[in-house]
Amino acid sequence: xxxxDLNFIRSLFRRYYQxxxxxxxxxxxxxxxxxxxxxxxxxxxxxxFRDSExxxxxxxREVPLHAFYSSAYYETPDAEDMDSKGWIGAELxxxxxxxxxxxxxxxxxxxxxxxxxxxxxxxSPPETCPKCSSKRFKVEAWLCDQCLEAAKKETIxxxxxxxxxxxxxxxxxxxxxxxxxxGYHIHVENDVARxxxxxxxREITDYIRGIGLSPKLxxxxxxxxxxxxxxxxxxxxxxxLIRGIxxxxxxxxxxxxxxxxxxxxxxxxxxxxxxxxLKSFESSPPRWPPIRGVxxxxxxxxxxxxxxxxACNIDERVTSDIKRLMRLPSSLHGKTGFKVKSLSFNELxxxxxxxxxxxxxYEPVKIHVFRAPRIVLNDTAYGPxxxxxxxxxxxxxxxxxxxxxxxxxxxxx
Amino acid sequence: xxxxLTREDLAKYPFCREAVKYVKDVGLDxxxxxxxxxxxxxxxxxxxxxxxxxxxxxxxxxxxxxxxLLSYPASLxxxxxxAEPPLYRRYAVAEAKRIYEELKLxxxxxxxxxxxxxxxxxxxxxxxxxxxxxxxxxxxxAPSFRALNWKLVNRDLSGGWVKVSRGxxxxxxxxxxxxxxxxxxxxxxxxxxxxxxxxxxxDELKRLYEGYRRVFSFExxxxxxxxxxxxxxxxxxxxxxxxxxxxxxxxxxxxxxxFLVNVGxxxxxxxxxxxxxxxxxxxxxxxxxxxxxGFRGSRKKYTPPSCSTLRTFGLCFPEDDLCxxxxxxxxxxxLKVKGRGRKSGR
Ligand code: SF4
Ligand SMILES: [Zn+2]
Ligand SMILES: [Zn+2]
Numbered sequence: 001x002x003x004x005d006l007n008f009i010r011s012l013f014r015r016y017y018q019x020x021x022x023x024x025x026x027x028x029x030x031x032x033x034x035x036x037x038x039x040x041x042x043x044x045x046x047x048x049f050r051d052s053e054x055x056x057x058x059x060x061r062e063v064p065l066h067a068f069y070s071s072a073y074y075e076t077p078d079a080e081d082m083d084s085k086g087w088i089g090a091e092l093x094x095x096x097x098x099x100x101x102x103x104x105x106x107x108x109x110x111x112x113x114x115x116x117x118x119x120x121x122x123x124s125p126p127e128t129c130p131k132c133s134s135k136r137f138k139v140e141a142w143l144c145d146q147c148l149e150a151a152k153k154e155t156i157x158x159x160x161x162x163x164x165x166x167x168x169x170x171x172x173x174x175x176x177x178x179x180x181x182x183g184y185h186i187h188v189e190n191d192v193a194r195x196x197x198x199x200x201x202r203e204i205t206d207y208i209r210g211i212g213l214s215p216k217l218x219x220x221x222x223x224x225x226x227x228x229x230x231x232x233x234x235x236x237x238x239x240x241l242i243r244g245i246x247x248x249x250x251x252x253x254x255x256x257x258x259x260x261x262x263x264x265x266x267x268x269x270x271x272x273x274x275x276x277x278l279k280s281f282e283s284s285p286p287r288w289p290p291i292r293g294v295x296x297x298x299x300x301x302x303x304x305x306x307x308x309x310x311a312c313n314i315d316e317r318v319t320s321d322i323k324r325l326m327r328l329p330s331s332l333h334g335k336t337g338f339k340v341k342s343l344s345f346n347e348l349x350x351x352x353x354x355x356x357x358x359x360x361x362y363e364p365v366k367i368h369v370f371r372a373p374r375i376v377l378n379d380t381a382y383g384p385x386x387x388x389x390x391x392x393x394x395x396x397x398x399x400x401x402x403x404x405x406x407x408x409x410x411x412x413x
Numbered sequence: 414x415x416x417x418l419t420r421e422d423l424a425k426y427p428f429c430r431e432a433v434k435y436v437k438d439v440g441l442d443x444x445x446x447x448x449x450x451x452x453x454x455x456x457x458x459x460x461x462x463x464x465x466x467x468x469x470x471x472x473x474x475x476x477x478x479x480x481x482l483l484s485y486p487a488s489l490x491x492x493x494x495x496a497e498p499p500l501y502r503r504y505a506v507a508e509a510k511r512i513y514e515e516l517k518l519x520x521x522x523x524x525x526x527x528x529x530x531x532x533x534x535x536x537x538x539x540x541x542x543x544x545x546x547x548x549x550x551x552x553x554x555a556p557s558f559r560a561l562n563w564k565l566v567n568r569d570l571s572g573g574w575v576k577v578s579r580g581x582x583x584x585x586x587x588x589x590x591x592x593x594x595x596x597x598x599x600x601x602x603x604x605x606x607x608x609x610x611x612x613x614x615x616d617e618l619k620r621l622y623e624g625y626r627r628v629f630s631f632e633x634x635x636x637x638x639x640x641x642x643x644x645x646x647x648x649x650x651x652x653x654x655x656x657x658x659x660x661x662x663x664x665x666x667x668x669x670x671x672f673l674v675n676v677g678x679x680x681x682x683x684x685x686x687x688x689x690x691x692x693x694x695x696x697x698x699x700x701x702x703x704x705x706x707g708f709r710g711s712r713k714k715y716t717p718p719s720c721s722t723l724r725t726f727g728l729c730f731p732e733d734d735l736c737x738x739x740x741x742x743x744x745x746x747x748l749k750v751k752g753r754g755r756k757s758g759r
Contacts, residue, residue, distance in 0.1 A: 167548065168573025192549045192573075200552035202709065207566040212700040217567040235571035304694065 002039075005401050008408050010038045012398060013332055014063045016359055022059055022330045024052040026189070030073040030088060034325045035064035036334065043068075045325075048078040065334035068325035071187065073194075082323060089194035092201065093326060094208075095318035096154045097183035098147035099124070109142040109373040143182065143336065143399065145376040148353050151183040158186060158312045159345065162208050166236050169193075171345050178353050180333025180340040185326055202320045207237075210311030215241055215303035222296055228285040229299070237307075244306030245299060246281050249274060260305050261298060269294050332359070337398035355379065358395045365397040366390070366409040372400055416526035424478040425515045427485035428590045429531050436486055443490045447608045453480050455614075458487035462618055465507035466500070466625050473511055489597060494607070494615050498598040500622050505594035509587040516583035524579055528586055536582070537574065544582050545574035554585045554592075559704050559715065561697065639676050643749035645742040646732040647723050648672050655686060664718070664726045667705070668742075671717040674706045675743055717742055 001009065025031060033055070034045040043066075049055040059067065070077065071093045075086030098106075102124070112125035116134035125137040155176065163169045163186075173190040196204070206212055215221075218238045219230050230242040249270060257267035270277065273291050280289040288296060318324060327333065329342045338357040355378040362378070369385035369392075376382075377396050389409060392400070400406035423432040446455050457480050464471045474481055492501055516524055521538050528534040528546075535547035548570060555563045569576040577585070607615065644652070651669045655661060661669070666687075673683050680702050687698045700709070707714035719741050723729040731737065739745045 165572070166570045168571075192547075196549065196552065199556035199709075200549070203552050203556050203565045206564065206700075207570070210566060210696075212561060212564045212697060213566045214561050214564075214697060217562050234569075236569050237566060238569060 001402065001404060005408050006038055009337070009398060009402055010063060012337070012360060012394075013038075013065070013334075014060075016332060017056075017059045017063055020330070020359075021052070022056055022328065024049060024055045025069050025329065027073060028052070028055065028069075030075070030077055032070040032072070032074060032077040032085065032325065033328075034068040034070075035062065036066040037062060038065050046078050046080050059331075064331070067328040067331035069328050070323065071326050072323050087322070090196075090322045092188040092193035092196060092204070093318055093324065094158060094186040094188075095179075095183065095315040096151050096158065096186065096313065097179070097181075097315055098144070098151050099141065099182060100313045100315055101147070101150045101154055103144075103147050103150050105144055105146045106141075109144050111140045112137045113140075141182065142373050143354065143375060144373075145352075145354055147182060152348065152351070154313055155184045155186060156348065158208065158314065161240070161310070162312060163188065166207075167204070174345070176343045176345065176348055177327065177329050178338075178341040178343065178351065178357050179327055180331075180338045180357065181336050187326075198320060198322055201322065202316075205314065205316045205319045208312045208314055209316060210237070210307050213237060213307055213311075215300050215307070218303075220296055220300035220303050225288065225296055229281065229288050231284075231286050232281060237310075240310040241303045241307060242281065242286075244310050245302045246278065248302060248306050249277050261301055263298075266294055266298055270298075335402055337395060337402055352379075360394045360398065362393040362395065364391040365394050367392060367397050367400060367406040368409055369400055369406040372405050375399075416523055418523075418526075420478045420482070421475060422523070424475060424481035425473055426512065426527060427482050428512075428593065429527060432482060432485075436483060439483070441483055441486065443487065446487055446490065447611050453477070454483045454487055455611075457481065457484035458491055459614055459618065461485075461488040461508075462491055462504060463621065465504040466618070466622050469503065469507055469510075471507045471511045473515060489594070491615065491618065493597075495619055495622065497619075497622065499626070501598035502595055505591040508594060509591035512590055513583050513587040516586060517580050519579075519583075521579060524582055524586070528582065532586075532589055539576070542579040544577050544579065546577050546582065546585070548573055548575050551575045551577070551585070554588045556709070557588070559701075561701070564700075639678055640746075640750050643746050644672075645739075645745035645749075646730045646736065647720075647728050647742055650730055651728065652686075662726075664723075665728055666701075667715075668717050668723060668728060670702055670705045671715045672742060672746075674702070674714060675717060676746060680706055680708070 029048065029050055031048070032045065033047040033049060034043050035047070036043050047058075049058065070090075072090035073088040075088060077085060079085045107123040110124060111120060111122050113120040114129040114132065114134055115136040115138055117129060117132040119129055119131040125139055128135055129137070159171075159174065163174060164171070169188055169190070169192075173188055173193070175187045175189070177185045177187070179185055218241055219227065220241070230238040232243055232246060233239065234242065252270075254267050254271050257270055258264050261267055261270075269291055273289065273294075276291065277289040280287045288299070327340045329340050331340050332338070333340055337360065338353065339359045341351075341353075341357045343351055354376055358378070366389065368387075368389050369383075370387055372383050372385045374381055374383045375396060377393060382392060382396055397406070397408075401408060418426075418429065418431050420435075423429065423435055426432060427436075445451055446458075457474070461471050461484060488504070492504055516527070521542060521544070525536045525538055525544065528536050528550075532550070532553075534550040536550075537545040539545050548565065551568075552565065555565065561567055565575070648669060651661065651665045654665075655669065670683055673686075674680075680699070683702045684695065684699050687702075688695075703709050705715045718726075720729055720736075720739065723742070735745055735748060739748065
């Protein structure tokens with residue numbers, strides 16, 4: 001972004017920061033702040049603000065493109081060197097981003113290109129380039145209503161399936177932010193969360209992502225054949241696994257079962273005895289289904305299969321980084337112009353980021369779009385565009401210009 | 414509910430608050446240890462350290478509870494004079510084992526009390542020999558254990574509480590003690606004038622330790638290309654049954670993985686080796702390999718088991734002279750790599 005495009009976006013951001021008061025995060029004086037400014041390489045870090053007033057003074061003067069604050073509390077947040085900041089504690093933070101959630105629509109709107117050999121493709125980048133096995137890609141990812149909806153579902157799952165029932169956190173300890181781009185940030189703040197070590201956070205991440213999960217240790221093992229299987233009402237992973245199997249058996253076709261079990265005979269037995277199986281798991285106490293030929297070994301295979309669907313797709317790097325800078329709530333995301341919006345859990349349900357996180361009016365702006373997929377704003381679809389001049393509502397124009405996918409033709413003012 | 418600890422308890426659990434207070438009230442000055450009247454205490458302390466070095470294990474001796482209790486700070490004092498951090502480690506492991514063995518047999522109330530009063534852990538008794546520990550406390554220790562059954566994802570977690578057995582809670586407590594003993598090695602200060610007789614005792618322990626050190630420390634890293642021809646017979650054998658797609662017993666897996674990690678194989682390479690086995694789960698294998706490689710948990714790279722351990726597990730198949738000379742498969746490897754270098758250098 002440069003020249004008139006940059007001036008255009010900056011003037012809009014300035015207007016936003018000058019007419020809005022951005023509340024500082026709790027205990028601001030112990031946080032580190034960082035900013036990326038317009039027209040300037042790199043991030044300005046290690047800043048600290050006494051309170052909301054000083055923070056807002058800065059925002060109005062500098063008009064940053066991106067604004068961040070630390071999820072950690074420090075004795076001396078403005079010390080230049082991380083080690084001399086004096087880490088006191090940190091919120092427990094989760095990042096749920098469409099990047100980490102497989103959605104079918106990504107094949108339509110996202111693409112990647114290998115930085116090593118130039119190979120390219122649709123959707124999310126592969127782990128390694130299929131041609132040269134390089135791991136470095138240039139990724140093009142777009143805002144998408146369906147991806148955002150998937151991220152929201154994942155956020156609700158994180159809270160309703162993990163943070164509250166398993167970890168015992170309460171809603172009053174949890175806050176939610178739309179990231180301003182493709183996902184949500186979930187912050188847990190209380191005495192328990194604050195003191196968790198790096199290793200502890202990593203274990204929590206693994207728990208939520210189902211990493212290292214061994215159904216054997218949850219009772220799916222021959223050693224437990226004389227015990228009851230897990231109960232459908234069990235808490236934690238035990239319950240998730242057995243409910244997963246139950247739901248799967250309830251619906252799975254012979255073909256699906258065969259594909260997973262790699263055994264037609266067993267798949268057939270399961271389909272034939274579907275009712276008995278469901279009844280056995282439902283009974284109190286539950287029983288292993290009394291079907292000759294089908295053993296715990298097979299239930300274990302199904303458990304492994306369903307585990308993935310019940311895990312939650314959080315970005316492990318964010319949670320296990322206790323010195324990370326997060327986006328400042330109520331600031332603007334410099335790649336989209338959308339607001340990093342704080343939400344309560346109740347608001348989350350009806351929240352439509354492509355409408356409710358918009359802070360600018362919908363006046364049309366003339367831009368030249370180089371290339372962009374279809375995008376939905378305020379329940380109206382625009383595009384796709386390919387090297388054309390169009391008149392689009394201001395929020396989309398800002399988004400496309402900030403992304404470098406379009407250039408301004410005529411300013412609103 | 415408060416629990417009254419007996420003097421015997423204090424002797425068994427000298428790390429606890431009451432024991433520390435008792436020692437303080439007795440007014441034991443470590444300088445006094447050199448005086449003839451304290452000989453029994455000094456002797457018991459020396460015995461503790463000696464057992465840690467030689468056996469890796471200390472037994473509780475309750476024939477005189479006061480001596481037993483007082484000898485604990487005394488052995489820590491001796492360690493601070495020897496001033497070898499790895500020895501602290503070994504001693505800590507041995508004490509932890511002893512404490513674990515004792516705790517396992519205690520009644521639930523006492524175990525709960527020790528965890529609460531010394532570490533401020535949140536513990537609930539939910540059944541006979543069954544507890545709930547808050548995940549916050551559980552995660553202070555459990556991530557450093559390698560076994561999958563310690564992983565939070567494999568536990569019953571509900572409302573913030575992790576279910577643990579008495580044995581497991583005992584293990585967590587003893588590990589906590591271990592860490593605190595190891596922590597003391599960071600503040601070695603001693604620079605005292607020691608009486609001749611005591612000097613001798615310390616020197617003796619030092620020599621004993623030096624002798625054993627070669628056996629139990631393979632801390633120095635091996636850096637260089639991986640030379641598969643230099644693998645010892647035990648590892649070669651495990652590797653070949655793996656390549657045939659056979660599934661390996663736990664110890665064999667651990668020996669192979671830790672060996673490969675230590676000679677410099679990457680996690681990716683090792684994970685893909687296990688890919689061949691029938692019960693392969695990428696998720697679990699990667700986790701285990703990363704743990705052994707020190708990317709997780711205690712951040713400590715695991716060392717493969719020694720020859721004698723491998724022998725116990727029926728995994729040792731000595732083939733050549735070198736096997737007779739080494740006590741550790743990594744030692745075999747290092748010597749073999751060196752030998753090759755010399756030959757090809759000519
Ligand atoms: S003696 Fe040691 S190195 Fe040789 S085969 Fe046995 S365990 Fe392996
Ligand atoms: Zn490539
Ligand atoms: Zn999408």
